[in-house]
Amino acid sequence: MVQHAPALNRLVGELKKLPGIGERTALRLAFHLLKSPRGLESLAEALLQVRDQVRPCSVCFALAEQDPCPLCAGGRDSAVICVVETSQDLLALERSNAFSGSYHVLQGAISPLRGVNPSDLRIDELLERVGRGGVEEVVIATNFSVEGETTALYLARQLKPLGVRVTRLAHGIPLGSDIEYVDPATVQWALKGRSEL
Amino acid sequence: MVQHAPALNRLVGELKKLPGIGERTALRLAFHLLKSPRGLESLAEALLQVRDQVRPCSVCFALAEQDPCPLCAGGRDSAVICVVETSQDLLALERSNAFSGSYHVLQGAISPLRGVNPSDLRIDELLERVGRGGVEEVVIATNFSVEGETTALYLARQLKPLGVRVTRLAHGIPLGSDIEYVDPATVQWALKGRSEL
Numbered sequence: 001m002v003q004h005a006p007a008l009n010r011l012v013g014e015l016k017k018l019p020g021i022g023e024r025t026a027l028r029l030a031f032h033l034l035k036s037p038r039g040l041e042s043l044a045e046a047l048l049q050v051r052d053q054v055r056p057c058s059v060c061f062a063l064a065e066q067d068p069c070p071l072c073a074g075g076r077d078s079a080v081i082c083v084v085e086t087s088q089d090l091l092a093l094e095r096s097n098a099f100s101g102s103y104h105v106l107q108g109a110i111s112p113l114r115g116v117n118p119s120d121l122r123i124d125e126l127l128e129r130v131g132r133g134g135v136e137e138v139v140i141a142t143n144f145s146v147e148g149e150t151t152a153l154y155l156a157r158q159l160k161p162l163g164v165r166v167t168r169l170a171h172g173i174p175l176g177s178d179i180e181y182v183d184p185a186t187v188q189w190a191l192k193g194r195s196e197l
Numbered sequence: 198m199v200q201h202a203p204a205l206n207r208l209v210g211e212l213k214k215l216p217g218i219g220e221r222t223a224l225r226l227a228f229h230l231l232k233s234p235r236g237l238e239s240l241a242e243a244l245l246q247v248r249d250q251v252r253p254c255s256v257c258f259a260l261a262e263q264d265p266c267p268l269c270a271g272g273r274d275s276a277v278i279c280v281v282e283t284s285q286d287l288l289a290l291e292r293s294n295a296f297s298g299s300y301h302v303l304q305g306a307i308s309p310l311r312g313v314n315p316s317d318l319r320i321d322e323l324l325e326r327v328g329r330g331g332v333e334e335v336v337i338a339t340n341f342s343v344e345g346e347t348t349a350l351y352l353a354r355q356l357k358p359l360g361v362r363v364t365r366l367a368h369g370i371p372l373g374s375d376i377e378y379v380d381p382a383t384v385q386w387a388l389k390g391r392s393e394l
Contacts, residue, residue, distance in 0.1 A: 014236075029218075040247060088224070
């Protein structure tokens, strides 16, 4: 009957817009949701709550429910700023438990091909933050993709004149991986960055 | 910041309830949705619309937005009823374009292990439909699982006294498959059901 149920088709259409979800999966999810009106409702409510309550922090532009966000508001070292592309990347760094400084979320990376220019990112806000003084180091943790590297170089060029130390996350062999299967470029970086035992 | 954003955590929690969606995928979907407030909204609206508008048809219990559903309302042969477990199964049969009769959706299959008894399914309603007369054949298209077979046998026992022809979908080699790799039980059925060329 689905071919005659516009509401169901619309839901399937919306689910299909999500990354990695095709027609069949969307249909399976829709039928699963249909089993319980309560489930449909609570997913809808959760979506609207996120729309209403989650906003970028006005300091670091990470997604949060308070402004400034809990990280900016409380106790993090403001002399070191780690620059990431997205809030997801921030989350990955937080999971490492190895960083006690503050963050700056660019909300993307420079990509001329996709029409993303430096002015589309939160770069001016970063320069302003650093310009206000008190910042000693900016750790650039953009991705190691063409876009991420371009962004890192661009940022370094803009930041260095401000008299701040600019660093980049290290390349190397990922933990637990077989050196045999690691790509040669990574091995090169790992050799270059070798340390004393 | 996600660890400090209850609304985001709630959305991730809701997404994780969907089949085949774990923590990482839920997080990825949530961040994707966060990119556009309009997207969050239209998915929420689609969910609520389905909750409000999609109901089981009062004749065949297929999910639909009208009652009776378009299939029951219009032009389908009411002398042949195909019995399926779910609306998804109905959809699969409709896609085959090989059936012009009407349907009856049981909304499950008998499963003593999961506590699903005949009274939990739409079996009484089927018997009533058949009892009203005008039905010549009931095609049982429950799944070929233990539950589906049990349900088929149970239905056959209930339906035959009503003087109606009870049939079952054929087993056989699926189209396009290598006989070499088909399981022996299916080959057995295919041999038993062989036809003249």
